[in-house]
Amino acid sequence: MKADELDRVLSREIEIVPSPGFARSVMSAVLNEAATPPPIPFPWICAVPGLAACGFTIVWALIERLRLPAQESVSVASSNLTQWIEYVRPMFSRAEAFGTGWVVLALLLTLACLKLSSRLAGGRV
């Protein structure tokens, strides 16, 4: 196809005239927009101290962890783990008696269904 043939055809576009109420409709939408209060901005000023405190705590914990000698940290970690298991074992036994496993499974399935349906509705699958 020659470029000039295509140019001839595509340059001959029909010009459409906006409908008489178009400008009024646009201005109505603009006035609505202007009348709508602006969205509430995220309160960064209030959140920054809390976020800074969290960040500082995490960094401090990491530094403290690195300062522990390697050998000591292994033994501390293993003894802590043993203590923790001993501590939570009775909780698991009681939870098992109430069928908590099934409840957790049901919750996970519900969550998965919700996620999948929202993805389908959003056309992302």
Next chain:
Amino acid sequence: MSAREDQDDVERVLAGDISAFEHIVHRWQGPLVNLAYRFCRDRSRAEDMAQEAFLRAYRGLKGWRKDAAFSTWIFAIATNLYRSELKRMPERAELLDNIEGLTDLMAESSIPEDRDRDRAVRRAVSALPPKYNEVFVLFYFHEMDISAAARSLGLPEGTVKARLSRGREILRQKLPRFLGELRLKEEVQ
């Protein structure tokens, strides 16, 4: 269209006189609706898209840096919106599949009328993948001005030229017989 008038109206809107935006709407409604129409080929939808473009322009008036022309800025906003709308149109895939059928249909008749030919070529252009179609739309909307099309699309001129060339190549492959008849008719005349 006066750049000075646009600038004055923008300043008035930013100063709180929203009614000044109506002058901008009156000046730009034709070009914005026509550009939208070239993207979607549906008059009613074109007006909806143009209205949304005006709303976006209103929301972003503060962001217009006066080093660029107001026309460039508003076309860039509208083009950006129309491109996203174009990608969301489900009927595009159907059109692409129908190009071969369209060619056969045109080949059945003797020599197609100009009107049919124009419609067929426009359908074929509309059925191009969006990145080629949008370049065609902007190139012809801006009266074959590559740099204006590139500014509206926010692409380098070289990319626009390359996409135009590739788009023409696709059209040549999709509509060979029909366009061959077109040449024959023009030679006879």
